[in-house]
Amino acid sequence: MIDGRWESGGGTPRLVVVAGSTRTATITHEGSPISAAGADREAVYHTPSADLELLEYGDVTLAPAVPISPSGCPTPAVVTHAVRELLEFDVTPIDAGLARETGAPTVALGTEPGADIREAAAVANADELFCVGRSVGRALPDSELLIGETIPGGTTTAMAVLSALGERPAVSSSLPVNPLALKRRVVEAALAASDLDAGGAAGAPVEAVHRVGDPTLACVAGLISGASDAGTEVILAGGTQLAAAAALARHAGVDAPLTLATTSFVAEDESAGIELLASDLELELRVTDPGFRGQDHPAMAAYAAGEAKEGVGMGGALWLAEREGVPMCALGDRVERVYNRVTEAIRA
Amino acid sequence: MIDGRWESGGGTPRLVVVAGSTRTATITHEGSPISAAGADREAVYHTPSADLELLEYGDVTLAPAVPISPSGCPTPAVVTHAVRELLEFDVTPIDAGLARETGAPTVALGTEPGADIREAAAVANADELFCVGRSVGRALPDSELLIGETIPGGTTTAMAVLSALGERPAVSSSLPVNPLALKRRVVEAALAASDLDAGGAAGAPVEAVHRVGDPTLACVAGLISGASDAGTEVILAGGTQLAAAAALARHAGVDAPLTLATTSFVAEDESAGIELLASDLELELRVTDPGFRGQDHPAMAAYAAGEAKEGVGMGGALWLAEREGVPMCALGDRVERVYNRVTEAIRA
Numbered sequence: 229m230i231d232g233r234w235e236s237g238g239g240t241p242r243l244v245v246v247a248g249s250t251r252t253a254t255i256t257h258e259g260s261p262i263s264a265a266g267a268d269r270e271a272v273y274h275t276p277s278a279d280l281e282l283l284e285y286g287d288v289t290l291a292p293a294v295p296i297s298p299s300g301c302p303t304p305a306v307v308t309h310a311v312r313e314l315l316e317f318d319v320t321p322i323d324a325g326l327a328r329e330t331g332a333p334t335v336a337l338g339t340e341p342g343a344d345i346r347e348a349a350a351v352a353n354a355d356e357l358f359c360v361g362r363s364v365g366r367a368l369p370d371s372e373l374l375i376g377e378t379i380p381g382g383t384t385t386a387m388a389v390l391s392a393l394g395e396r397p398a399v400s401s402s403l404p405v406n407p408l409a410l411k412r413r414v415v416e417a418a419l420a421a422s423d424l425d426a427g428g429a430a431g432a433p434v435e436a437v438h439r440v441g442d443p444t445l446a447c448v449a450g451l452i453s454g455a456s457d458a459g460t461e462v463i464l465a466g467g468t469q470l471a472a473a474a475a476l477a478r479h480a481g482v483d484a485p486l487t488l489a490t491t492s493f494v495a496e497d498e499s500a501g502i503e504l505l506a507s508d509l510e511l512e513l514r515v516t517d518p519g520f521r522g523q524d525h526p527a528m529a530a531y532a533a534g535e536a537k538e539g540v541g542m543g544g545a546l547w548l549a550e551r552e553g554v555p556m557c558a559l560g561d562r563v564e565r566v567y568n569r570v571t572e573a574i575r576a
Numbered sequence: 577m578i579d580g581r582w583e584s585g586g587g588t589p590r591l592v593v594v595a596g597s598t599r600t601a602t603i604t605h606e607g608s609p610i611s612a613a614g615a616d617r618e619a620v621y622h623t624p625s626a627d628l629e630l631l632e633y634g635d636v637t638l639a640p641a642v643p644i645s646p647s648g649c650p651t652p653a654v655v656t657h658a659v660r661e662l663l664e665f666d667v668t669p670i671d672a673g674l675a676r677e678t679g680a681p682t683v684a685l686g687t688e689p690g691a692d693i694r695e696a697a698a699v700a701n702a703d704e705l706f707c708v709g710r711s712v713g714r715a716l717p718d719s720e721l722l723i724g725e726t727i728p729g730g731t732t733t734a735m736a737v738l739s740a741l742g743e744r745p746a747v748s749s750s751l752p753v754n755p756l757a758l759k760r761r762v763v764e765a766a767l768a769a770s771d772l773d774a775g776g777a778a779g780a781p782v783e784a785v786h787r788v789g790d791p792t793l794a795c796v797a798g799l800i801s802g803a804s805d806a807g808t809e810v811i812l813a814g815g816t817q818l819a820a821a822a823a824l825a826r827h828a829g830v831d832a833p834l835t836l837a838t839t840s841f842v843a844e845d846e847s848a849g850i851e852l853l854a855s856d857l858e859l860e861l862r863v864t865d866p867g868f869r870g871q872d873h874p875a876m877a878a879y880a881a882g883e884a885k886e887g888v889g890m891g892g893a894l895w896l897a898e899r900e901g902v903p904m905c906a907l908g909d910r911v912e913r914v915y916n917r918v919t920e921a922i923r924a
Binding site for chain 2 (some may be wrong): 284285286287289290317319321322330331332333334335336363364367368369
């Protein structure tokens, strides 16, 4: 360890984080939101932009605030950034359709947020996003790529896409209790609005995203396809949303080995059914437990209680930390430090 | 030294590279171009996009080629990237108005290239670029900021802006022999088209850029202003273009100490008059010689012969390398390695 950093053995992989927005995230039912960020429309739209800034600078710059839930659970970007402070891997943020400006540098592939999936077309430019994502995936020079996402409402669009493809429509949630009934109703309405039955878009991944997905799914599926073409090892850094993107890639003919690196919080969420989903899609599942349980800190306690669970590459970052020999207690210290720093900035 | 990298003492500064295009770069006179890239209109437009990719990935991704002159002189991005391989500083690329897509992540502040300065308005959104540049400069969390540029044709727009402000209109060139007569004619035509005399925009920096500047000048001037406001130490990483941006900042009322870190190639170019310019503008001048003279390599020989001279933060990167104790022979080896790698990719 040098200057508080662990030296990695062979180069560390690049983390690509695909960010976007979908109006699906603003859906509520009798006052209950579909997403942890959903109670506040502005928070929904600012969250992915703020996440990219946190990841790049360790704090927000142009975004109005660090995304933190009312109970004090910070965005998983805090954890991913903490790992980055320890390991210094490269991050490439991709804008697949952000609703708000970000101060972080992004590869701008998208131009507009996704629509509410209960409209006829959810992602008007799905085909373009898939193709340009594939070009980027082919062009990146790395031998190993971690791919993560940040998009509030993304588990609902993931469920809709899994349904449209005829895959197991099991997804996780950023809320402690998964609002599955509401999600199922929204997905049914989405399929109906697109004249699709469950499985109706099997083998037609771009069509599935176009009708009921979100911009990040189209882009991540393209990245997987391009990177696999180029012989790059792909580690999907996330939970059920990344699994849905992998499903799209499988339906696009990608048969390369793919790893899904997720958190123990997703793995312990029975509603997510991540093991069966990974097995269906032939994804090698890697689960990392950051050991936050029982730690006397509001952020750790909130994660341990099942808030947030995944996002912004958290599962992949934890997997990388473990692989590079970072002790989880050192990671916990660093998460605390980042959390205290960014929440102090909020209070000031 | 660990794994071929020098460990820096305190944190290294962030390098912000502001990229853009101006149609001024495509001006030719009797077949002679105004810019090293000017003989080929597509190269002019692709160069800044390719430079950002080189800096981010060590090679081009979406851009068609690594910018290399007919005599084999590579873009200064090769040198800046070589320093980055040794020191691993953060880079934040800003798109102030690129004409072609780039595979590198950028903070997108501009939307369109600048016009030929012989038109009435050269940078339609100069005011917006200055203001948003200032916001970013204020928001960046660093205590020390290097600011560089990449824009073909930039020395001509810099000369026009210096004239409009009433400052010494001395500028360098990316060509071994500075086409000063052509530049002066273009600058005269530019001032005439804008109904400006030399010094006619003194104290009105945004107006000067709007009439006869380019998008990067507006953005860099804003960055200097915002970073100085926030108490950040600013090191201008470049030659006469960065000096012109500093002149804009001075005319906008910035009186903070500013450093101009440039290469020995610019300092040895008598037509550039960088010492007098720096003295006029109260810039602390730091000149770094990478010791390329007499080395038996086509890239080094081309630099030593006065091609390229500066750009993409080269002078600032060399200054940083010297400060952090990287021996110049180690830097030369790394430049060779990067050059050989990217030119091999061209041949393949």
